[in-house]
Amino acid sequence: MTRISRIVGATILSVTVAIVGATDHAPAQAKTELTVALSSFSAETLDPALQGHNVKYYLSLIFDYLVGVTPEGQLTPAGGLASKWEPSADHKRWTFHLRKGVKFHTGEEMTSEDVKFSLQRAMSKRSTTGYAGPLRTLIQDIETPAPDRVVIVLKQPTLIIPTYLSRSLSTEGMVLPKKYIEANGDDVFARKPVGTGPYKFVEQVTGSHIKLTAVDNHWRLGVPKYKNVTFRLISEETTRIAMLRRGEIDVADVSRERVKELEREGFPVHFRKDEAVLQLWFVLGPDGWVAPTKDKRVREALNLAIDRKEIAQAIFAGRAEPAAVPFGLTWSWAHVGFKATPDMAYPYDPARAKKLLADAGVGSGFPLDVYAFQLPGLPEGKAFAEAVAGYWEKIGVKPKLIPVDYPAFRKLWVDRKAPGAVGYYNIANRDWIGTYALLEKMAYTPSKLNATVNDPEIDGMIAQVMDQTDQAKINALMRNIFTRLRSEHYGVPVVYIHAAYATSKTLGKYSPGAVMYDLFIDTLASGKP
């Protein structure tokens, strides 16, 4: 046997071992790597001030929030950097008491100066986060009387401050290292972010992955269970599922259609119930409502023409339930005490729909532009639009599917260049403040741009919520808003969709929680029993 053939033999052997080793994915006793595959990464910006909700999946591991929440979305003093907070009697000064001894990944201790700096940064002109606008109008000053105390001074009394700075909404509440950013600049920070979270940033390859590694000891999680956490961007579903089967990944978002198959193979699938309400809405014209959807009867007819149960079954593989209230974000209903009564449900009644159209003088139908686009988290989007158009056709409406991508639609909608048309969105479910903030933008006419509801009565109620500090009165107002949205048919709510997350067979217990755009991957990594 020559030397060469020995080398070749050894190579073949080692390749075989490598292949077999890769194929035979033995469950190691102490797994140190956790890999999460997602179909979309959103903007892939690691600077919290440059992104809204959609990046929380991974940023929530690097940063801690001023106010923490439970996976169910309740504010909790145990989950954030503030261990206690209280308002002044007039609700214009909110004092936050900070946890002591919490360190940034650089080793520096987190103080009230960092909180102040982070908030100012989130409100700055450069910031593009979801709630930068409201914070700018609300906050007058931020005081730091002690290293462990921050006082937020407001221009008007409000209850919403703790929630706005919590993990339940966007990224404004994330606490960033003042010294590090001031010393290195925004660009360095965006590329090598530093926070107080359980995982440190290691590497980002845009379009591919984000890799994080555990801190030695975290104030909330103790010694993290996984040494490394990697988020991988895998846009094609077949690929994600193949990787799951091969044991290359531990958690993946999967479409509702594939759930049955995965469960049959023994992969646990965890649902986020009512993750979003899928709703069609009317695009307003420059001056508000446009005929014929200006007519309440027409809007009701469009609602009655759709068989919601059939859509839930056929398009969403049964992982959805009929919805009845426009903007009916159920997670907020629990807070404000609203309940959709059985008589609110829209029956499937094409005959009555036709009659309503005839009463409204459009019995012979009318052309209706339906914009069809793909949205993250909604692989069924285009099929859904096609199905709805099919139902409307049956009552004599002449829907025209316009295929665009979402940014193109959003421009038309915000510029009001497509008056009278219909778009849709999987509106992420959220708590009452999130719901209020959403309604303020979409149903409150004075704020214009993307309003889809044009109703002075609703405008009045929303304006009152803003100034109200009595939670009971707020709840009553919110309930009235929902009731009116439903009775005036301001939109076509179709189904609540449940989001599915499949995990590897060995991962163990996992719940993706009930906070929008957050998967609570950190609960998996908790080193505490």
Add this chain to the structure above:
Amino acid sequence: MIRFVVVRLLQSLVALAILTIVVFILARATGDPLHMILPMSATEEDYANARAYLGLDKPYVHQYLSFVGKAVTGDFGNSIRARKPVVELLQERLPNSLKLALFAMIVSLGLAFPLGVMAAVKKDTAIDRIAQIVAVLGQSLPTFWVAIILVEVVAGRLQWLPAGGITGFSSYVLPGFTLGWFVVAGMMRLLRSGMLEVLDSEYVKLARVKGVVEHRVIWLHALKNALIPVVTFAGIYFAILVTTAIVVETVFAWPGLGRLAYDGITSRDFPVIQAVVLTTAAIVAAVNLCVDCLYAFIDPRIRYAR
């Protein structure tokens, strides 16, 4: 010869210059990137702020000149979506694209050679036809479908190879094969017709008469001469592989240029669109230039035909 190379080089540069205008206009025609980066609740003031911050409030001529001025120095500005210098993104992606294309190239040559030679030698027999069909099959199936079936069967069911990403050499096999098979037909045709031509030529006949053993005729004389067009076209195929990998990259979660371009277009990331199109165009131009020079070197008549 030097004059020819210089002229060709200038011509390529002119083509690239034309392309900067085209891509600048096309990128801006796609829409407004602000709708991707600003939240739904953004006010008109927020839009104005962001526009100024990104330099999109300046007149188009100004934007174009600054784009070209910087591009010449190798600076493509910052990605609007990822907020990073585009050059950094290119540095991450370009090597992945080139490596995948190279691997696909090896796969396709590996397939095209035996098929092409067999088809030529056994011309008009069943073997010829089968070889042609095998080659053409790769061109007759949508790449994404081949890719998805391979992922489902080879990675998902048999679990032989990784399904996505780059984790080592084994990651190259599926995307490389999918991409490579797509161009086998073209190469095989070149080889087959080249071989046929040479086998028919006087000097091969002469070799036969002189009693050279048949397989020596095929392998040494015929193949050597039939290779020239294949080698010259290989460059062009390489360019095709780099630029058409977008679908394969999507299915196999391969962080290459195609995927970068796709993300750039869907998020209206002007600097990224511009940079990717110009980079791929430059690769294509460079490859074509080399091929042309090679041709001119082999066959001097071409120098005058141009």
Add this chain to the structure above:
Amino acid sequence: MSTIAVPEIAAQPIPERRGRRLPYVSLAIVATFVLAGVLAPLLSPSDPLEQALRLKFRPPVWEERGTWANPLGTDRLGRDMLSRMLWGSRVSLAAGVLTVLLASAFGAAVGLVAGYYGGRVDAALMRVTDATLSFPVILLALILAVTVGPSFGNVVIAIAVILWARYARVIRGQVLTLMELDFIAQARIAGAGAWRIITRHLVPNTLNTLVVLVTLQIGYVIIVEASLSFLGAGIPPPTPAWGSMIAEGREFVTSAWWVSFFPGLAILLVVLAFNLLGDWLRDTLDPKLRQL
């Protein structure tokens, strides 16, 4: 083994080599699908757009649960696959043929003009051709799709806008060679104008090449259209086109294989047939042509 085949080839006189057997199978496949497309309104058992969500994912008739009402099963919206396949052949073939005709007409015109006039005209046209050739087809189509929205017409235009350049290059090359030949010079001396020389002498002599290229590229266009559908920029729903049908069905390869399999098979057969037909035409008409 090779000793049998090679002398045969060498012994073959050239005319006979050109008289290779007609590719009957390929012709039959193309003819079948063309007929299916033309006669789609008569042949299809139901409306290809008629949805019935309750009937979604019915398997083909020979499988368990299959019925004769939908011989090839139904898709995710309960539409009849057979009808969609038939209408799909109309849409997909039309897209392929239209695109290639558009591209070849324009490309050939550019090639003829550039080759005939030479000099600065040639240089200018060829630089534009180079620029076009270096623009990746799929990226341009994607850009156009997000700019003006995907539609049948836009897909055809987007692909043609890139494809013409290949014709321009090949035809120009041929014209350059032809211009060296005596008969063009003679025609010139006889006082023939540019138009006459181009239409009477250059066009007929480049036609063979054009026919070969056109045939080979119809298949290519159908494949590109399918890839665009996968990326969300192809012929949009609800229009039945094979490409978008495979793209829609790809999520269900395991649960409802027929949704992507039948359009996939159709594309495979048609493109294969066009390619083999093109190869045969090349062997017969223009054996020296090497371009894709």
